[in-house]
Amino acid sequence: NLCDGCLECVRICPTHALLGRKGSVPLFFEDSCLGCSLCAEICPKKAIKDGKKEIGTLYDGESDRIRIISAAIKPGEARSPLVAYSLVKFFKQIDKNQFDRIIIDTCPGVANPVMQALRLAEHALIVTEPTPLGLNTMKLSFKAMEKLGMSFDIVINRANVPSGVTKIIEEEAAKRGIKVFRIPYDEAVIEAAVQGVPAVKRNERIKQAFLEIVREVFSID
Helix, strand or coil, X not given: CCCCCCCHHHHHCCCCCEECCCCCCCEECHHHCCCCCHHHHXXXXXXXXXXXXXXXXXXXXXXXXXXXXXXXXXXXXXXXXXXXXXXXXXXXXXXXXXXXXXXXXXXXXXXXXXXXXXXXXXXXXXXXXXXXXXXXXXXXXXXXXXXHCCEEEEEEECCCCCCCHHHHHHHHHHHHCCCEEEEXXXXXXXXXXXHCCCHHHCCHHHHXXXXXXXXXXXXXX
């Protein structure tokens, strides 16, 4: 009843979750909303109120002296950036001095949730695979790193799978003076995943590959 159809909310919405014409109440596309509240802030009539809806779950647990904080989005929910934002907000409230090292894992690509996580990091590991898609995503990641001004290394997963792409990845890294680490393909990884056990506890070759990364990145002997 308060809305007069000024469309200020439509104008400012960064994801175009609102649509309308002058003098009418805008239509709201909930799945496109990121919950930034810009519309509520700018509305001169204060016609927009914040609401609440469960779109995911945050998890906080510990295993083998490793604290694991993660999040999961509800099936069918499209707004993963909101879940990522909630996880980042929770992470920022934690006392970081209690940890020796902090590792932040992300989903593939360079979408909004990935960029949110990268802004919390000091150094990044770009994990890729010797496939055309992996190569393309890696190049997009290069641009993201340059934009953030962040140092990074490359990890080639399943590095021993026959492919001409591995050489291209190594050449791209060499151009930029970037270190390349390799994790071999091994069915033991699949078996460990099925059993819910870290692969490094089941396979010496995989263990050594990860130890090399840890020693180089964290300067640990």
